[in-house]
Amino acid sequence: MLKTLLAACVGCTIATVAVAQAVQPIAERQGLMKAQGRATRDANAMAKGEAPFDLAKAQSVFDTYLVTTSKFASLFPADSKTGETKAGPKIWEDQAAFRAAIAKFEADAKAAKASTTDLATFRTAFGQVTQNCNSCHETFRLK
Amino acid sequence: MRVRSWLTGAAALVVLGAAAFWALTAPATFTALRGRGDAPRAGAPDLDNGRTLFNAGGCSSCHARPGQDDRTLLGGGLELKSPFGSFYPPNISPDPTDGIGGWTVAQFIRAMREGVSPDGRHYYPAFPYTTYQRLTAADLGDLFAYIRTLPATPGQVRAHDLAFPFTVRRGLGLWKLAFLDGKPLAPDAAHDAEWNRGRYLVEAAGHCAECHSPRNLAGAVDASRRYAGGPNPEGRGTVPNITPDESGIGSWSRDDIVELLKTGFTPEFDSVGGSMAAVVRNTAQLSDGDREAMAAYLKSLKPLPSAAPKAN
Numbered sequence: 001m002l003k004t005l006l007a008a009c010v011g012c013t014i015a016t017v018a019v020a021q022a023v024q025p026i027a028e029r030q031g032l033m034k035a036q037g038r039a040t041r042d043a044n045a046m047a048k049g050e051a052p053f054d055l056a057k058a059q060s061v062f063d064t065y066l067v068t069t070s071k072f073a074s075l076f077p078a079d080s081k082t083g084e085t086k087a088g089p090k091i092w093e094d095q096a097a098f099r100a101a102i103a104k105f106e107a108d109a110k111a112a113k114a115s116t117t118d119l120a121t122f123r124t125a126f127g128q129v130t131q132n133c134n135s136c137h138e139t140f141r142l143k
Numbered sequence: 144m145r146v147r148s149w150l151t152g153a154a155a156l157v158v159l160g161a162a163a164f165w166a167l168t169a170p171a172t173f174t175a176l177r178g179r180g181d182a183p184r185a186g187a188p189d190l191d192n193g194r195t196l197f198n199a200g201g202c203s204s205c206h207a208r209p210g211q212d213d214r215t216l217l218g219g220g221l222e223l224k225s226p227f228g229s230f231y232p233p234n235i236s237p238d239p240t241d242g243i244g245g246w247t248v249a250q251f252i253r254a255m256r257e258g259v260s261p262d263g264r265h266y267y268p269a270f271p272y273t274t275y276q277r278l279t280a281a282d283l284g285d286l287f288a289y290i291r292t293l294p295a296t297p298g299q300v301r302a303h304d305l306a307f308p309f310t311v312r313r314g315l316g317l318w319k320l321a322f323l324d325g326k327p328l329a330p331d332a333a334h335d336a337e338w339n340r341g342r343y344l345v346e347a348a349g350h351c352a353e354c355h356s357p358r359n360l361a362g363a364v365d366a367s368r369r370y371a372g373g374p375n376p377e378g379r380g381t382v383p384n385i386t387p388d389e390s391g392i393g394s395w396s397r398d399d400i401v402e403l404l405k406t407g408f409t410p411e412f413d414s415v416g417g418s419m420a421a422v423v424r425n426t427a428q429l430s431d432g433d434r435e436a437m438a439a440y441l442k443s444l445k446p447l448p449s450a451a452p453k454a455n
Contacts, residue, residue: 033413036412037411037412037413038412040408040412041408041411041412044402044406044408044412086380130406130408130414133407133408133414134407134414134415134416134420134423134424135420136416137414137415137416137417137420138416138417138420138421139416140416141416141417142375142380142416142417
């Protein structure tokens with residue numbers, strides 16, 4: 001009797017740990033994406049001329065993207081497939097393609113940062129790098 | 144007679160007797176009952192207008208050859224999953240043997256509005272002719288002419304992979320009598336020209352309702368909950384409510400909708416994914432005026448509560 005209870009309880013701690021592990025990376029990856037969303041909103045306002053253009057601020061948008069790309073791939077452990085997440089099954093089914101999408105986003109963000117010198121170059125660079133948002137969400141995110 | 148599903152259709156076959164079923168489901172019956180008689184533009188087609196309709200109608204999303212980036216290579220072959228099985232949209236490039244290069248404009252109009260092939264077979268409504276039936280013959284003539292300027296792409300696609308009884312195209316005749324009304328969109332004088340343009344783009348071309356509405360048992364859009372969102376027909380997840388309700392996009396301004404149709408960004412600067420990413424690649428090609436018109440129309444829809452729970 002006691003043994004069964006104990007066994008059950010060991011089981012329940014393991015389960016709690018497993019759940020805790022899965023929640024952490026989900027929250028972290030969503031936090032990175034939310035930060036990108038905010039940076040993209042500010043950048044879009046500048047690109048459209050609704051906010052004054054500021055070179056340092058424009059380049060920092062790309063830095064925000066690069067923070068994501070440096071951490072993103074490690075935030076999808078196998079136990080984070082389900083729960084409060086919209087991450088799509090393809091991330092795990094085709095990990096090479098998911099990593100390639102992150103690598104492309106990173107390369108484009110670096111190139112965008114390097115080429116941004118004024119409003120005109122920023123507009124082009126921003127337009128190009130944000131293509132990655134749609135294309136990755138198309139394949140790797142669920143609604 | 145109200146026909147609710149292809150299955151009831153099969154039952155009706157027994158009741159009506161094979162002869163009546165045969166008559167009712169004949170593509171010619173559909174044309175006689177519902178076909179309408181407007182004609183394409185006389186003289187040279189307007190290719191720019193054809194291109195606009197191609198983008199508004201989203202032909203590339205289904206007919207572009209998968210696995211490559213050129214939206215104008217219409218070789219087909221993408222797998223479209225549905226509860227009835229998998230559909231593979233055919234080659235509609237101007238290739239004379241594998242595509243529609245040998246078609247006449249009249250055959251094209253009939254396919255788009257009546258869902259009937261040149262050799263007289265019914266098309267499955269996975270091809271959204273329930274929407275395209277509202278396009279004018281002038282616009283369809285321009286669209287056909289535009290498609291014929293695109294590269295001929297050889298190659299045929301594999302057959303649809305459907306479960307019985309959906310393999311029987313003839314049964315679609317009953318489905319069409321129940322769900323395809325063949326009515327054009329008459330301009331609504333109570334609204335301005337921009338709204339009417341927006342309605343035409345959304346209702347006759349954009350087939351937004353085909354994804355953003357729940358469907359009934361027969362797989363047709365549930366008219367009472369049009370645009371209220373629903374389960375994702377391709378599997379897990381949902382398609383959002385796009386009526387101006389608080390459970391839909393009631394908090395979005397007109398500019399927010401225009402931005403989404405142009406860049407794919409929502410007001411939170413999330414970027415729409417899934418099947419909507421391809422829709423945005425189409426609407427991004429439209430003029431600002433057309434995107435404004437679509438937004439004006441969407442803002443005027445009747446607010447409805449979400450038909451599917453919003454995914455977290």
